[in-house]
Amino acid sequence: xxxxxxxxxxxxxxxxxxxxxxxxxxxxxxxxxxxxxxxxxxxxxxxxxxxxxxxxxxxxxxxxxxxxxxxxxxxxxxxxxxxxxxxxxxxxxxxxxxxxxxxxxxxxxxxxxxxxxxxxxxxxxxxxxxxxxxxxxxxxxxxxxxxxxxxxxxxxxxxxxxxxxxxxxxxxxxxxxxxxxxxxxxxxxxxxxxxxxxxxxxxxxxxxxxx
Amino acid sequence: xxxxxxxxxxxxxxxxxxxxxxxxxxxxxxxxxxxxxxxxxxxxxxxxxxxxxxxxxxxxxxxxxxxxxxxxxxxxxxxxxxxxxxxxxxxxxxxxxxxxxxxxxxxxxxxxxxxxxxxxxxxxxxxxxxxxxxxxxxxxxxxxxxxxxxxxxxxxxxxxxxxxxxxxxxxxxxxxxxxxxxxxxxxxxxxxxxxxxxxxxxxxxxxxxxxxxxxxxxxxxxxxxxxxxxxxxxxxxxxxxxxxxxxxxxxxxxxxxxxxxxxxxxxxxxxxxxxxxxxxxxxxxxxxxxxxxxxxxxxxxxxxxxxxxxxxxxxxxxxxxxxxxxxxxxxxxxxxxxxxxxxxxxxxxxxxxxxxxxxxxxxxxxxxxxxxxxxxxxxxxxxxxxxxxxxxxxxxxxxxxxxxxxxxxxxxxxxxxxxxxxxxxxxxxxxxxxxxxxxxxxxxxxxxxxxxxxxxxxxxxxxxxxxxxxxxxxxxxxxxxxxxxxxxxxxx
Numbered sequence: 203x204x205x206x207x208x209x210x211x212x213x214x215x216x217x218x219x220x221x222x223x224x225x226x227x228x229x230x231x232x233x234x235x236x237x238x239x240x241x242x243x244x245x246x247x248x249x250x251x252x253x254x255x256x257x258x259x260x261x262x263x264x265x266x267x268x269x270x271x272x273x274x275x276x277x278x279x280x281x282x283x284x285x286x287x288x289x290x291x292x293x294x295x296x297x298x299x300x301x302x303x304x305x306x307x308x309x310x311x312x313x314x315x316x317x318x319x320x321x322x323x324x325x326x327x328x329x330x331x332x333x334x335x336x337x338x339x340x341x342x343x344x345x346x347x348x349x350x351x352x353x354x355x356x357x358x359x360x361x362x363x364x365x366x367x368x369x370x371x372x373x374x375x376x377x378x379x380x381x382x383x384x385x386x387x388x389x390x391x392x393x394x395x396x397x398x399x400x401x402x403x404x405x406x407x408x409x410x411x412x413x
Numbered sequence: 414x415x416x417x418x419x420x421x422x423x424x425x426x427x428x429x430x431x432x433x434x435x436x437x438x439x440x441x442x443x444x445x446x447x448x449x450x451x452x453x454x455x456x457x458x459x460x461x462x463x464x465x466x467x468x469x470x471x472x473x474x475x476x477x478x479x480x481x482x483x484x485x486x487x488x489x490x491x492x493x494x495x496x497x498x499x500x501x502x503x504x505x506x507x508x509x510x511x512x513x514x515x516x517x518x519x520x521x522x523x524x525x526x527x528x529x530x531x532x533x534x535x536x537x538x539x540x541x542x543x544x545x546x547x548x549x550x551x552x553x554x555x556x557x558x559x560x561x562x563x564x565x566x567x568x569x570x571x572x573x574x575x576x577x578x579x580x581x582x583x584x585x586x587x588x589x590x591x592x593x594x595x596x597x598x599x600x601x602x603x604x605x606x607x608x609x610x611x612x613x614x615x616x617x618x619x620x621x622x623x624x625x626x627x628x629x630x631x632x633x634x635x636x637x638x639x640x641x642x643x644x645x646x647x648x649x650x651x652x653x654x655x656x657x658x659x660x661x662x663x664x665x666x667x668x669x670x671x672x673x674x675x676x677x678x679x680x681x682x683x684x685x686x687x688x689x690x691x692x693x694x695x696x697x698x699x700x701x702x703x704x705x706x707x708x709x710x711x712x713x714x715x716x717x718x719x720x721x722x723x724x725x726x727x728x729x730x731x732x733x734x735x736x737x738x739x740x741x742x743x744x745x746x747x748x749x750x751x752x753x754x755x756x757x758x759x760x761x762x763x764x765x766x767x768x769x770x771x772x773x774x775x776x777x778x779x780x781x782x783x784x785x786x787x788x789x790x791x792x793x794x795x796x797x798x799x800x801x802x803x804x805x806x807x808x809x810x811x812x813x814x815x816x817x818x819x820x821x822x823x824x825x826x827x828x829x830x831x832x833x834x835x836x837x838x839x840x841x842x843x844x845x846x847x848x849x850x851x852x853x854x855x856x857x858x859x860x861x862x863x864x865x866x867x868x869x870x871x872x873x874x875x876x877x878x879x880x881x882x883x884x885x886x887x888x889x890x891x892x893x894x895x896x897x898x899x900x901x902x903x904x905x
Binding site: 216218219221222223225226228229230259260261262263265268285286287288293307308309310311312315 | 689690691692693694695696697698699700701702704705708709712716719722723726729730733769770773774776778779
């Protein structure tokens, strides 16, 4: 499966700045989408590609920091690079704490922005990969029978077959059958692999695949 | 046997004129003495007392000269000089008391008594100076009455003079009126004093050493000189006051201009973050466009169309940065106001951009309803910008502490009846129940570290543009500040 072309989304209410950023980003061969306000962006369709957001702190209507908060609340985990004409420490701390990739104060070096964009896109690529992986695991998990799921939970929490059999009131032989079935269905090569898969599923909250 | 005296009506009338002139001069001089400090105070007090002394003394002396007896009368001049000295001292006391910052009742009564006694003394000294083949006897009841009149006159003169000393008008009718009242009192005192004396022929020849006789020519001389002295005193007082007023006005104008500039600098200081944003925006675009241009050129093959567009953008943004700086410099510069056609809608939009950062930081929603036909007013663009800037920064500050309701800044412009009305509304803490007018007083502030000049300066700017600026509370939901300006002729 070939990776979709990455996308940089620029949200700035100043048209010349938007065009400048667009030109700069396109000059290194990246795809750009421009928005004049956070509202416009929220109304648009989320792209199915690794993306990152170049966001002006100061926007008319919903401000940059507000948008960051809203996206986080909606569990849309797109990496954000803040740019601002004048940032104070308070703002940058708030932005970085909320997970921003970078906080650039204008005028900034073009390379600094591009570097941040690469970091952001890489992060998003990883995230998408992880999410894709989780989605596959979830899909496989869904295919397990209720009995197999029960056994899986007990196996990854370190119980022996005998203990599991006692707990769910069945024979050890049945547990063994469930166990080999679920290993096959989950595509796990080893016990360690299965534990890792289970951890991956648990640590990743369900996300909107299209973000 | 008593001698029958008679009055020369003309001289009596002249003595009244002198009294009026002396009183008017006294009222006028009081203001000058009060306005003076150090040397100027001492000079005005000295010259004023000498001049007023001439007036008081001359009135009495002329009043006596108006009285002719059937025997020749001469005057013992040392006593005459002494009476003048008493008049000067009384005048000095009066001017000094009037020129103080406050006049307590005790001080007014005390000075009135001393001054009244002085004037009575002057009067009777003048009479004592008479050398003639006659004696006089006094009716003590009338003497006492004249002394009481002198005291009452002095007291009321001090009160009136204190009341009128800071009157602005140069020839004030009220001042003249009170001078007439005072003069009437003086004349009443004098002629009562004269009536108190009965002249008896003594038959003995008076000792005429050190005595002078006063001919009618002498009387004319005394009256003329007195009126000249008083006229000069009044004239110099008027000149000095006008000069003083001009100097004060100049100083005030300079202070106002300086304050207005400081006010702008303060407002701009509050907006430092926004201004930095406003400048850094185009500068950032310049730097990045130029880099983009280089990148497009460095491609193989170079993308000339993109490079050209990036270069063009660089130029545009550099120009924009320059414009922003020019705009801010205009606000900080000490330039004389210039009258031009100003589109207030445009000014409002500019100021909103300048304040954008504070608006964003304060999480304030801005609503504008600007009159579509964009009426133009005549005025100084920078000053009007300052007023709007001030109203908007105030609104932002008023909303900073409000958490329970949405923070909204609404700016409307509306034209009608030949005026353009601009209203700036906020949903801030409001104005409270106090006197709204006090907001416009200098140094009234609710902001920490505020100078309290913003609204005061704004109001004087709007009034200088023949407009009005006023404020109102929005029933506990913030405040609204409005101003109206006449629309320029020929505007759409």
